[in-house]
Amino acid sequence: xxxxxxxxxxxxxxxxxxxxxxxxxxxxxxxxxxxxxxxxxxxxxxxxxxxxxxxxxxxxxxxxxxxxxxxxxxxxxxxxxxxxxxxxxxxxxxxxxxxxxxxxxxxxxxxxxxxxxxxxxxxxxxxxxxxxxxxxxxxxxxxxxxxxxxxxxxxxxxxxxxxxxxxxxxxxxxxxxxxxxxxxxxxxxxxxxxxxxxxxxxxxxxxxxxxxxxxxxxxxxxxxxxxxxxxxxxxxxxxxxxxxxxxxxxxxxxxxxxxxxxxxxxxxxxxxxxx
Amino acid sequence: xxxxxxxxxxxxxxxxxxxxxxxxxxxxxxxxxxxxxxxxxxxxxxxxxxxxxxxxxxxxxxxxxxxxxxxxxxxxxxxxxxxxxxxxxxxxxxxxxxxxxxxxxxxxxxxxxxxxxxxxxxxxxxxxxxxxxxxxxxxxxxxxxxxxxxxxxxxxxxxxxxxxxxxxxxxxxxxxxxxxxxxxxxxxxxxxxxxxxxxxxxxxxxxxxxxxxxxxxxxxxxxxxxxxxxxxxxxxxxxxxxxxxxxxxxxxxxxxxxxxxxxxxxxxxxxxxxxxxxxxxxxxxxxxxxxxxxxxxxxxxxxxxxxxxxxxxxxx
Numbered sequence: 001x002x003x004x005x006x007x008x009x010x011x012x013x014x015x016x017x018x019x020x021x022x023x024x025x026x027x028x029x030x031x032x033x034x035x036x037x038x039x040x041x042x043x044x045x046x047x048x049x050x051x052x053x054x055x056x057x058x059x060x061x062x063x064x065x066x067x068x069x070x071x072x073x074x075x076x077x078x079x080x081x082x083x084x085x086x087x088x089x090x091x092x093x094x095x096x097x098x099x100x101x102x103x104x105x106x107x108x109x110x111x112x113x114x115x116x117x118x119x120x121x122x123x124x125x126x127x128x129x130x131x132x133x134x135x136x137x138x139x140x141x142x143x144x145x146x147x148x149x150x151x152x153x154x155x156x157x158x159x160x161x162x163x164x165x166x167x168x169x170x171x172x173x174x175x176x177x178x179x180x181x182x183x184x185x186x187x188x189x190x191x192x193x194x195x196x197x198x199x200x201x202x203x204x205x206x207x208x209x210x211x212x213x214x215x216x217x218x219x220x221x222x223x224x225x226x227x228x229x230x231x232x233x234x235x236x237x238x239x240x241x242x243x244x245x246x247x248x249x250x251x252x253x254x255x256x257x258x259x260x261x262x263x264x265x266x267x268x269x270x271x272x273x274x275x
Numbered sequence: 276x277x278x279x280x281x282x283x284x285x286x287x288x289x290x291x292x293x294x295x296x297x298x299x300x301x302x303x304x305x306x307x308x309x310x311x312x313x314x315x316x317x318x319x320x321x322x323x324x325x326x327x328x329x330x331x332x333x334x335x336x337x338x339x340x341x342x343x344x345x346x347x348x349x350x351x352x353x354x355x356x357x358x359x360x361x362x363x364x365x366x367x368x369x370x371x372x373x374x375x376x377x378x379x380x381x382x383x384x385x386x387x388x389x390x391x392x393x394x395x396x397x398x399x400x401x402x403x404x405x406x407x408x409x410x411x412x413x414x415x416x417x418x419x420x421x422x423x424x425x426x427x428x429x430x431x432x433x434x435x436x437x438x439x440x441x442x443x444x445x446x447x448x449x450x451x452x453x454x455x456x457x458x459x460x461x462x463x464x465x466x467x468x469x470x471x472x473x474x475x476x477x478x479x480x481x482x483x484x485x486x487x488x489x490x491x492x493x494x495x496x497x498x499x500x501x502x503x504x505x506x507x508x509x510x511x512x513x514x515x516x517x518x519x520x521x522x523x524x525x526x527x528x529x530x531x532x533x534x535x536x537x538x539x540x541x542x543x544x545x546x547x548x549x550x551x552x553x554x555x556x557x558x559x560x561x562x563x564x565x566x567x568x569x570x571x572x573x574x575x576x577x578x579x580x581x582x583x584x585x586x587x588x589x590x591x
Binding site for chain 1: 306307309310311313314316317318319320321323324325326327328329331332335344388389392393395397400403405406407408409410411412413414415416417418419420421422423424425429430432435464467468472475476496521524525527528531532546549550553554559562563566567569570573574577
């Protein structure tokens with residue numbers, strides 16, 4: 001029995017490793033290419049591992065495009081969208097969870113139905129609107145359309161509803177108003193859900209492709225995703241220089257996943273599946 | 276039910292003095308006002324950037340515009356009529372469907388295998404769980420660029436690996452019979468992190484007792500997983516299926532970077548057609564008509580899934 005157990009455990013490890021290699025390979029390939037010289041990268045048969053820690057490609061990409069600027073742009077945009085969605089989302093979620101008001105069911109239905117409108121369907125009018133605001137190539141154009149999301153409201157409402165009811169009643173008995181209850185009790189108790197939403201929104205905004213492609217034209221305002229893919233459309237650029245850029249852009253999101261994964265796992269499924 | 280509602284259940288009017296009644300009513304009004312103050316920020320943004328554009332999309336789809344987006348003429352159903360008689364539109368719809376068919380089931384099956392293996396209680400399993408969730412961090416922009424290199428016909432690693440096992444090189448992105456397949460492969464990889472995380476937490480919510488009792492009954496691990504655990508997972512699977520379907524219908528970035536809809540339109544999905552029509556040809560009216568079709572498809576899908584599939588899902 002014991003022997004069979006170790007045998008099947010061994011099999012599980014082998015399968016896990018095989019899938020792990022497949023999943024990891026494209027990422028590993030990118031980071032290995034960073035340290036290859038252009039010659040090393042283009043020789044045949046291809047080299048898998050660089051022979052030395054060559055830094056030239058890294059310098060080349062930093063000279064070629066303002067990667068720093070792209071990262072700062074993406075960072076500003078993602079942070080603002082994240083802060084905005086957490087603020088608007090937690091306020092609306094509080095109203096749906098704790099305040100009794102006329103038309104609650106109606107407004108909740110309106111909020112939920114916006115989940116059914118794919119963003120791509122509204123992108124033409126949104127583009128024309130942002131253009132008429134003269135917000136093309138600007139931070140407001142990149143940020144303002146995304147400051148509210150029904151997903152955030154839904155996720156936080158589910159969490160707020162799970163907070164103990166007695167707490168709310170006791171606080172009301174003591175004469176604690178809604179605003180104080182929201183700021184000093186609900187929000188501090190909801191840190192895990194707020195963290196989930198923050199990580200999710202930050203990552204999504206950081207990874208956004210179509211919208212920044214439409215509304216940014218100058219290199220000054222490009223976000224990382226657009227900047228990097230533009231690099232790839234220039235034929236003259238050595239390939240591993242492009243991959244260097246990709247690696248630089250990947251680094252912040254990989255770090256975020258490293259620290260934020262547990263919040264994502266816990267929160268997303270709790271909100272999504274129990275809904 | 277909150278305190279106020281509970282208070283309201285008592286026949287207040289009979290015993291409570293008028294002044295208190297007024298006070299309760301005024302708190303009620305205050306609550307209403309406060310609720311709308313809390314909702315206002317979200318409502319304003321939804322109104323401006325979602326509901327108004329949605330209406331505008333419908334409006335635009337019945338008009339022709341000049342290249343700057345101003346209305347040129349009312350054309351009624353002409354935009355839709357042109358769409359429905361054009362081969363390109365039906366081909367785009369077909370490609371979109373094929374793409375969903377290639378990515379969604381395979382992605383979910385892969386996710387089930389990964390989650391099932393990574394749920395085992397083994398030493399070092401957290402390392403694998405972390406590796407399996409990594410693609411979550413990789414955006415559509417970066418993963419397309421990486422895979423573009425991997426797919427390259429002469430220098431790409433995939434054809435090199437194939438040559439090691441003596442298989443002729445494949446024109447991954449330039450052969451019309453392969454292009455959609457290649458993009459699907461990349462998309463499955465890109466989504467595997469999300470699918471894995473959703474399914475793994477679904478598994479973690481299933482009580483350990485079920486595994487133990489299955490083991491006592493002499494059921495092997497693979498049999499237990501397929502016959503017992505997967506049916507219990509069906510709410511999670513259902514959620515994942517909807518999200519993946521809608522996601523796949525909205526794919527754009529990988530197609531824009533890897534193939535630009537080609538070769539010979541073999542990868543031109545609906546969202547790419549919208550983009551091309553509106554932002555390359557500057558036909559905002561016909562572009563909007565395609566986006567309305569996309570909206571109706573997604574709406575229909577959501578309804579079908581909620582009313583038909585929902586009934587068959589097994590809830591614990």
